[in-house]
Amino acid sequence: MSRHALDRRAMLGLSGFALGGLALRSASAESAPAGPAIIPLEGHLPPLALHMQDVETGQTVTASTFRGHPVILYFGFTRCPDTCPLTLQNAAKLVPLLGKYGKDLRVVFVTVDLAYDTAARLKTFVAKFGPPPVFTGLRGTPAELKALAQRFGVYYRAPTGPDSPDPEGAIRHSSATYLFGPNGWAIALLATFPSSRPDLPGVAALIRKTMDNY
Amino acid sequence: MPRRPAFLAAVLVAAGLAQPAAAAPAAAGSPAPAITAPAITAKDGWFRYLLPQIPAAGFVTLANESDSPAVLTGVRSPACGSAMLHRSLNHSGMDMMIHVQSVTIPAHGKFRFSPGAYHIMCMKPHMAVGQTASVTLTFAAAPPLTVPFTVYGADGRPASQ
Numbered sequence: 001m002s003r004h005a006l007d008r009r010a011m012l013g014l015s016g017f018a019l020g021g022l023a024l025r026s027a028s029a030e031s032a033p034a035g036p037a038i039i040p041l042e043g044h045l046p047p048l049a050l051h052m053q054d055v056e057t058g059q060t061v062t063a064s065t066f067r068g069h070p071v072i073l074y075f076g077f078t079r080c081p082d083t084c085p086l087t088l089q090n091a092a093k094l095v096p097l098l099g100k101y102g103k104d105l106r107v108v109f110v111t112v113d114l115a116y117d118t119a120a121r122l123k124t125f126v127a128k129f130g131p132p133p134v135f136t137g138l139r140g141t142p143a144e145l146k147a148l149a150q151r152f153g154v155y156y157r158a159p160t161g162p163d164s165p166d167p168e169g170a171i172r173h174s175s176a177t178y179l180f181g182p183n184g185w186a187i188a189l190l191a192t193f194p195s196s197r198p199d200l201p202g203v204a205a206l207i208r209k210t211m212d213n214y
Numbered sequence: 215m216p217r218r219p220a221f222l223a224a225v226l227v228a229a230g231l232a233q234p235a236a237a238a239p240a241a242a243g244s245p246a247p248a249i250t251a252p253a254i255t256a257k258d259g260w261f262r263y264l265l266p267q268i269p270a271a272g273f274v275t276l277a278n279e280s281d282s283p284a285v286l287t288g289v290r291s292p293a294c295g296s297a298m299l300h301r302s303l304n305h306s307g308m309d310m311m312i313h314v315q316s317v318t319i320p321a322h323g324k325f326r327f328s329p330g331a332y333h334i335m336c337m338k339p340h341m342a343v344g345q346t347a348s349v350t351l352t353f354a355a356a357p358p359l360t361v362p363f364t365v366y367g368a369d370g371r372p373a374s375q
């Protein structure tokens with residue numbers, strides 16, 4: 001496991017995470033974190049701000065692109081075989097629970113694996129879960145990715161090359177899944193959304209209420 | 215319920231008799247020694263398969279009917295290139311994945327590979343949605359167990375969650 005020399009690391013916002021010393025919990029096959037499913041965030045984070053490429057259209061998008069839309073923001077990568085597809089699948093299940101607002105939702109998947117996730121590959125991956133623009137894949141330059149992650153305290157670490165040994169295992173990223181309102185301000189941290197026990201009705205109710213009041 | 219090939223039920227664990235693992239799965243119909251019982255069974259095996267260029271994740275529920283814990287030490291499949299036992303972890307809010315050397319199925323217990331937790335990492339998937347893929351599980355003290363995994367797409371297995 002001496003691959004750390006291959007990694008580019010960005011320790012952003014979070015501290016105290018020991019890369020080497022994972023204290024494994026006793027074997028439990030369930031993945032939902034303890035604690036509340038939805039953690040209110042109003043007033044705790046800056047508004048959405050980003051500058052990245054929409055891999056579907058090739059166009060640059062900014063926060064204004066998403067104005068008027070509820071946004072679920074998640075950082076992941078396509079070589080992630082388990083948690084990232086699970087999170088996007090949860091998003092796909094959420095859409096029909098939103099009723100008339102289902103078409104307004106933007107599920108924004110930001111890749112942290114710039115070495116492997118070309119725009120074409122990310123586009124194909126995201127489209128497996130739902131059509132654009134509800135499902136939107138974003139890819140930034142290293143600086144753009146760093147800026148967005150830093151703004152919201154998201155940590156990520158990814159190998160520099162597609163041929164790095166066991167690259168999937170080396171990639172790490174915060175599971176933080178943020179819900180932003182149509183005005184661009186963060187509403188909540190969706191704590192159980194990237195797990196097998198998401199509170200989809202709760203998230204849907206929150207989005208519907210937010211949109212009703214917009 | 216998916217059909218269960220007869221050989222699924224016919225894997226023997228040498229309970230208390232540390233006998234070298236047999237080379238081939240026990241053939242259906244061959245009489246079991248009286249002191250052993252069919253020990254490890256697998257059901258509801260499935261893959262979430264998205265694209266050939268990215269790993270697929272496999273999930274299955276293993277049951278151990280014997281009086282001794284069973285230790286799963288490896289996995290292989292012609293549909294995977296290479297395959298590994300992996301675990302998704304969320305550690306202090308950080309999503310990561312680790313390679314695990316083995317998992318233990320308790321005596322008279324179950325072990326479930328499930329999304330967001332333990333999974334079989336299928337490195338170079340050669341499969342198609344709707345097909346089944348053959349997966350061989352290897353154990354420390356039991357013969358290998360070969361089981362079919364149903365291949366699902368992005369939506370996963372309908373009843374899995």
